[in-house]
Amino acid sequence: MSGNHWSRMAQLWRLVGPPLRPAPEDLAAFEDAILGWLNAHSRAPRALILGVTPELYSLRWPAGTTLRALDGSRQMIKAVWPGPPAAALLGSWTAMPLATGCRDIVVCDGGFGMLSYPQGQAELLRELHRVLAPGGIFAVRLFAPRGRTGSIEEVFADLGAGRVSSLDALKLRLWGALQGDAQQGVRPQQVVAHILAAVGNFDRLAEDHGWPLEHVRSLELHRESTASYHLTEAIEVVRMACSDAGGFESVSVVEPGYALGACCPIVTLRRT
């Protein structure tokens, strides 16, 4: 994922909503995972957010929690992180500027598929295994829409019939329709090309659906983007993490009940 992609997204992040940002049900699942750790340890956790997701900062963290965030984009930290500036670290998830065994809980919303598959995602799991203390947990909401959101034709038929609730829902459905396998991934650029081919121009899309023009026009950013997403199934994340070499065990896979919730499972893993 290019740093440039997120520096350009930073100013537009406030326009993004569920399902690409976490809904209350997702936050409840993250809080359950935190509670599970707390019940087993009875002390304040040392926690880390991968990314700067404001909703994860605002989770009901136990009193005394030491909370850090780690993000590779200085612009995203500046524009989006709501916490104390010193708590947000600039760095890579696959080479974290953190000591071995120094975190009890790591959470991430929608970031896993930003890494290449299988290499980048395996590197992330190795790095998480290093920074988590034994018994520590990693809870992550995945975007796993492949095979769950209909064909490209069905997505645009639903759009035409007013059955797509937001631009973010449209994106998630198109990721699912367009991604072949996780290694190949899906490029935001492809998504924009399909939208333009189907609806003609951004302004018409906004107007026809009553979606905020500024948000729809942000698709413009993706036209030249070289970014790609590698959207992995929950079962595959569990397989990678819980293999003999992986060093994790599966705690839970929660499928939220909202529309498209089947595409956004929350996987919790425990470091053995």
Ligand SMILES: C[S@@+](CC[C@H](N)C(=O)[O-])C[C@H]1O[C@@H](n2cnc3c(N)ncnc32)[C@H](O)[C@@H]1O
């Ligand atoms: C957490 S993800 C997905 C969006 C998420 N749903 C949210 O609400 O923030 C987005 C963030 O991940 C960061 N990011 C992506 N890949 C990264 C990596 N390999 N290392 C560090 N940060 C990364 C980007 O800079 C961006 O701020």
